[in-house]
Each structure stands twice: as C-alpha cells, then as structure tokens.
Amino acid sequence: MTDSRFQTRFWRIALPLLVGVAVLLVWQGAVTAFDVPSFVLPAPTLIAESLVANFGSLMGSLVVTLRVTIAAFLLASIGGVALAILFVQNRAVETALFPYAIILQVTPVVAIAPLILIWVGFDQVELALLILAWIVAFFPVLSNSVLGLRSVDHNLADLFRLYGASRLQTLIELQLPAALPYILAGMKISGGLALIGAVVAEFVAGSGASTGLAWRIVEAGNRLDIPKMFAALFLLSLLGIAIFFLLSLVEYLLLRRWHESVIRREG
Amino acid sequence: MSEATSSPLISLDRVGKTYASGIMALGGVSAEIAQGSFVSLVGPSGCGKSTLLRILAGLISADSGAVAWPATGARPAELGFVFQEATLMPWASVFDNVWLPLKLKGRSREQAHERVMSALSRVSLADFADAFPRELSGGMRMRVSIARALVTEPPLLLMDEPFAALDEFTRETLDDDLLALWHAQAWTVVFVTHSIYEAVYLSQRVLVMGARPGRIVADVKIDAPAERGRDFRESHLYIDQCAAISAKLREAS
Numbered sequence: 266m267t268d269s270r271f272q273t274r275f276w277r278i279a280l281p282l283l284v285g286v287a288v289l290l291v292w293q294g295a296v297t298a299f300d301v302p303s304f305v306l307p308a309p310t311l312i313a314e315s316l317v318a319n320f321g322s323l324m325g326s327l328v329v330t331l332r333v334t335i336a337a338f339l340l341a342s343i344g345g346v347a348l349a350i351l352f353v354q355n356r357a358v359e360t361a362l363f364p365y366a367i368i369l370q371v372t373p374v375v376a377i378a379p380l381i382l383i384w385v386g387f388d389q390v391e392l393a394l395l396i397l398a399w400i401v402a403f404f405p406v407l408s409n410s411v412l413g414l415r416s417v418d419h420n421l422a423d424l425f426r427l428y429g430a431s432r433l434q435t436l437i438e439l440q441l442p443a444a445l446p447y448i449l450a451g452m453k454i455s456g457g458l459a460l461i462g463a464v465v466a467e468f469v470a471g472s473g474a475s476t477g478l479a480w481r482i483v484e485a486g487n488r489l490d491i492p493k494m495f496a497a498l499f500l501l502s503l504l505g506i507a508i509f510f511l512l513s514l515v516e517y518l519l520l521r522r523w524h525e526s527v528i529r530r531e532g
Numbered sequence: 533m534s535e536a537t538s539s540p541l542i543s544l545d546r547v548g549k550t551y552a553s554g555i556m557a558l559g560g561v562s563a564e565i566a567q568g569s570f571v572s573l574v575g576p577s578g579c580g581k582s583t584l585l586r587i588l589a590g591l592i593s594a595d596s597g598a599v600a601w602p603a604t605g606a607r608p609a610e611l612g613f614v615f616q617e618a619t620l621m622p623w624a625s626v627f628d629n630v631w632l633p634l635k636l637k638g639r640s641r642e643q644a645h646e647r648v649m650s651a652l653s654r655v656s657l658a659d660f661a662d663a664f665p666r667e668l669s670g671g672m673r674m675r676v677s678i679a680r681a682l683v684t685e686p687p688l689l690l691m692d693e694p695f696a697a698l699d700e701f702t703r704e705t706l707d708d709d710l711l712a713l714w715h716a717q718a719w720t721v722v723f724v725t726h727s728i729y730e731a732v733y734l735s736q737r738v739l740v741m742g743a744r745p746g747r748i749v750a751d752v753k754i755d756a757p758a759e760r761g762r763d764f765r766e767s768h769l770y771i772d773q774c775a776a777i778s779a780k781l782r783e784a785s
Binding site for chain 2: 424
C-alpha cells in the first residue's frame with residue numbers, strides 16, 4: 266500500500282515533467298528542422314543561453330518583482346482578513362463599504378495605474394506598483410474571508426453563547442478557525458493575482474522607472490531580443506508556480522488534520 | 533429517586549413563542565420539572581419541543597408566559613446542552629473540544645486537564661484525547677459531545693434529540709451510558725426525542741406534545757424498575773407504556 270502510494274506520488278511529479286521535456290524536445294526539433302529565425306521563436310537552448318548570459322540583471326529584476334509581489338500579497342492578506350472581521354462584527358460597516366470594495370475590484374488596474382503613478386510620484390514607482398498589486402490581490406481574500414467567517418456552524422455558535430463566550434473569544438476560537446479554509450483559498454488566488462498585478466502595473470509604469478521582470482520584457486522586446494524576453498517570461502512563470510506551491514503547502518500543513526479538502530481517503 | 537417535594541427546578545407558566553414568520557411554535561406550555569428528575573419531551577416534528585428546550589437554555593426567549601427557577605432562583609450558570617449533531621469543532625482535538633467550556637471561562641490547559649480527562653473517561657474515551665473528530669465514529673463523536681456537556685459539572689443537562697442520527701445499536705448503548713451517568717450524577721435531564729421507545733426507556737416522566745400550536749397534551753409518569761436494562765426493554769410493562777403514549781400522540785394529532 267505504501268508502495269502504491271509512493272508510485273502515485275512519483276507519477277504526480279514525473280508525468281507533468283515528462284510532458285514538459287517532450288514539449289521542449291519537439292520545440293527544439295521543430296525550430297531546428299524548419300529553421301525558424303530566433304526573433305520569431307527562439308530555441309529552448311538559446312533561451313537558456315540568454316538566461317545564463319543575463320543572469321545578473323534578470324535576477325536583480327526578479328528580486329524587485331518578488332519584493333513587490335510579496336509585500337502586496339501580505340498587505341492584501343492582512344488587510345482582507347482585517348476588513349472581513351470588521352464587516353462581520355458590524356453589518357453597518359459592511360453595508361457602507363462593501364460596494365466600494367467591489368468597485369475597487371471591477372475597475373481594471375490598467376485604467377487606474379496612470380493615476381496612481383501620478384499621485385504617488387515617479388520617484389516612488391515601487392510604492393505605486395505595490396498599491397496597484399495590492400488592489401488586484403485584495404478582493405479575493407476579503408470576499409472569501411467574509412464568506413468563511415459567516416459559515417460558522419449555527420449550533421457551535423449557540424454553544425459559544427451558552428458558555429458565555431465574549432466576542433473576542435468567539436472570533437478567535439470559533440470564527441477564525443472555521444474561516445481558515447476559506448481564507449487560505451482566497452490567499453491562494455491572491456498570491457497569483459499579486460504577481461499579475463505587479464507585472465501589469467510595471468508595464469503601465471514603463472519607461473525604465475522600474476526595473477522588475479516586466480520591464481525587462483518590455484526592454485528586450487524593444488530591442489527584438491526575443492530569447493531574453495522568453496528568459497524573463499520563464500522566470501515569471503517559475504515565480505508564479507513557486508508562489509502557488511508554497512501557498513498550497515501552507516494550506517496542506519494547516520488543514521491536513523481536519524479539513525475534508527486536504528484529507529486523502531484510503532481505499 | 534423520589535419525586536421531589538421541595539420546589540421544582542424549572543417552572544413553566546403558559547410559555548408561548550411565535551416566530552417572525554408567524555408560525556406559533558409554542559402556544560402556552562405549563563409544566564414543572566423536579567430537581568434531579570429525567571424528563572423527556574416527545575412529539576411529532578414541529579411541535580415546538582426543540583423551541584422549548586432552547587428557551588430553557590436561554591438561547592431564545594419566550595414572548596409570553598414565564599420561565600421560573602424556584603429551586604435555584606435563576607437559571608443555573610452552568611448547564612450542559614447536547615445537540616442532535618455532535619457539534620464538535622473539526623479543527624480541534626477531542627481534548628480541546630471538551631476543554632472548550634472551561635477554556636472560555638479562562639482555565640488553562642493544565643488547570644482543566646484533570647476535569648477534561650475525567651469527563652472523557654466517564655464516556656470511555658480517555659484513550660482518544662488526541663484524536664480529531666473526523667477520526668471517530670458517529671457514536672464516539674456523540675460521546676465527546678456528552679463529555680463536553682459534563683465537564684462543567686452542570687446541574688441541568690438539556691439534550692435535543694442527541695441520538696437521533698445514530699444507528700439502533702449505538703443508540704441503545706448510549707441510552708444505557710446516559711442512564712448510568714444520570715444515576716451517578718445528581719443532575720436534572722430534559723431530553724427531547726421523537727422516539728417514544730427511547731423516551732419511555734430513559735425517563736421518569738414523559739411530556740407528550742402536540743403540534744400547531746405546540747402544547748403539552750399528556751404528562752405520563754413512567755413505571756419502571758430501579759435498574760433499567762435489556763429486561764425492561766423487552767418487558768410488557770415497557771411495551772404497554774409505549775403503546776399508551778403512542779395512543780396519546782395519535783389523539784393529539
């Protein structure tokens with residue numbers, strides 16, 4: 266049984282990797298066979314070369330993008346959960362503010378980016394990027410947390426009342442743990458969105474004021490350095506995947522003992 | 533247990549409750565429940581028996597009539613409530629679930645340890661303190677729920693169809709366990725059920741309720757030997773009393 270479980274786990278990792286390797290081989294083969302020019306589609310080996318050649322500058326940009334993404338994600342998570350708690354404690358606050366949270370969510374970030382940039386000032390582009398990425402990442406945590414905090418079992422809530430629990434006790438011992446799976450699901454969406462927000466904002470900010478990965482892509486595109494574009498793109502995907510897996514791991518570690526979503530059934 | 537001659541623990545005087553939807557859940561219920569007695573409320577669904585239990589617990593208030601506590605002067609500060617579902621916190625271990633009522637009163641894990649473990653051993657679950665609810669069977673979860681109700685040593689235990697979702701065997705075992713606990717403890721039990729058989733088996737007194745509006749249609753004293761068990765469950769005495777209550781329920785509907 267442990268043997269078959271190991272096998273399942275092995276294939277879960279090996280199978281997608283094999284697909285990736287196969288795609289790369291076909292790609293490489295096709296580019297060589299049809300003699301595709303590198304400014305249309307560079308061969309994987311060329312992209313790898315470019316990655317090595319520009320390693321220093323690309324890594325520097327990666328750090329900038331990562332910094333904005335992580336800061337936006339953390340602020341979105343903390344802000345989203347905090348506002349959700351406020352909403353659940355007080356209906357009036359929710360009624361008053363929720364429509365604006367929705368407006369913030371449905372307004373395309375590209376449309377407000379120039380405004381934010383002007384307000385914050387071009388000397389503080391990273392702060393502007395942070396604000397924009399935060400706007401994009403914030404809503405899923407908020408709406409999921411509100412849903413989670415409201416999804417408390419009614420009988421358990423009655424039980425807490427029966428034992429004279431204070432509001433704070435009910436929040437900490439009942440509402441937050443009950444909401445945890447929802448909050449984590451929201452954070453998983455937010456992690457990806459924070460990265461997207463950071464990249465989109467950087468595109469809009471443009472003009473060398475920022476030095477993140479998105480800017481490297483714009484810059485390389487202007488110079489028709491397609492292999493470098495792909496190299497930056499590759500790093501961005503890697504970053505997105507890393508964020509997703511890290512958050513999935515956190516989710517698994519926090520919920521593995523009790524929540525249905527992460528419990529693997531035997532048999 | 534002799535019928536108490538002192539003042540009753542609970543005195544209900546024409547208690548009525550109408551929900552916002554306009555449904556009259558209770559239409560003037562009057563009854564007295566003696567200290568240390570085991571009383572069941574039996575009736576069809578919608579007869580307001582759960583509503584009455586929640587009024588006793590103070591979770592909702594009656595909108596007419598009065599609930600008085602002649603023996604204690606006020607609703608006991610500690611009371612145990614067991615729901616139809618086990619109603620455990622899935623994220624907390626068995627120990628932590630039972631610890632909850634004490635934790636909410638500011639008792640640390642160490643301070644509560646002895647009482648939590650003694651409550652768990654009274655429902656034969658001391659070995660499962662570190663397990664999580666999802667790792668337990670339905671019957672075991674219900675035992676945890678009972679242990680949680682026991683841990684504050686409440687003088688009054690309110691049970692809302694606690695064993696309704698369990699299979700027959702588990703249910704009979706838990707019925708016997710509950711009776712043993714009731715004998716050992718000096719508490720009053722108000723037990724809501726829709727099973728006539730369970731009510732007769734467990735109680736000293738059965739209050740038969742009718743629906744629309746919820747009211748008490750009969751107050752039946754159960755005649756049973758001191759030790760109830762399989763013999764009692766299979767005796768004519770038991771079956772006749774079940775039949776009598778069944779007849780009263782039919783009359784009411």
